[in-house]
Amino acid sequence: MTKGRKKGAQPGNLNALKHGYYSRALTKAQRLLLERARALPADDLSGEIALLRQRLFTLLEASPEKLDLLNECLRTLARLAATHYHLKGSDADRLVAGMQNVLDSIEATLGAPVGSD
Numbered sequence: 001m002t003k004g005r006k007k008g009a010q011p012g013n014l015n016a017l018k019h020g021y022y023s024r025a026l027t028k029a030q031r032l033l034l035e036r037a038r039a040l041p042a043d044d045l046s047g048e049i050a051l052l053r054q055r056l057f058t059l060l061e062a063s064p065e066k067l068d069l070l071n072e073c074l075r076t077l078a079r080l081a082a083t084h085y086h087l088k089g090s091d092a093d094r095l096v097a098g099m100q101n102v103l104d105s106i107e108a109t110l111g112a113p114v115g116s117d
Contacts, residue, residue, distance in 0.1 A: 045084035052077050 026034065040047070056073045059066065 043087040045080055045087065049077065049080055049084060052080060 052073065056070070056077065059073065060070060063069075
């Protein structure tokens with residue numbers, strides 16, 4: 001090892017960035033924000049939902065006449081909330097779905113319930 005050189009990546013090294021090609025277009029502050037964003041859990045969209053709600057409220061106060069933009073924001077909010085629900089279904093939801101699948105499987109195996117003529 002060269003004298004004065006520390007072990008591991010050297011200051012300013014961008015090798016850890018997955019998209020080093022684009023890193024040249026980012027400021028130091030933007031790279032920091034990118035690293036913070038990468039650390040967030042991909043299956044938790046609650047922060048994005050809250051931020052979009054806040055921005056939607058601000059837009060509604062500032063420009064209530066911009067109905068097309070408000071409508072697009074509401075559609076985006078609905079899609080984001082639906083995606084979050086599907087990603088974060090609670091354990092209780094999964095348990096109920098699993099139990100229903102088991103009961104459906106048992107019913108299919110045994111045939112139609114007695115007295116269902």
